[in-house]
Amino acid sequence: MTERKPIASAPKDGSQVTVSWTDGDGVTSESLARWEDGGWWTYIDSDTKKRIEPSSWRPASDDDA
Known part of the structure; x- marks a missing residue:
């Protein structure tokens, strides 16, 4: 698995990435x-x-689709 990166470094060009985020109930x-x-x-x-507020990201892989 690819290492996670800070969300600030994620691409904002409309490409799809895998993100980690926490909902209002504290579930990641x-x-x-x-x-x-x-x-x-x-x-x-x-x-x-x-709309979510992710904390980290990694490139989307074929396994994510």
């Missing part, structure tokens, strides 16, 4: 996300897109 999740409209967005289910 890992998901695919991309920078759009001034923030990080991920799908939390097949129909629901959510």
Whole structure:
């Protein structure tokens, strides 16, 4: 697995990356996300897109898709 990097160094060109983030209940999740409209967005289910505040990232791999 690729080492995680600080979110400040993540690409903001619309490419998809794997991020680690913590929800309001304190549960840490890992998901695919991309920078759009001034923030990080991920799908939390097949129909629901959510803005998140990730803490770290790594390149998306074929295993993530």
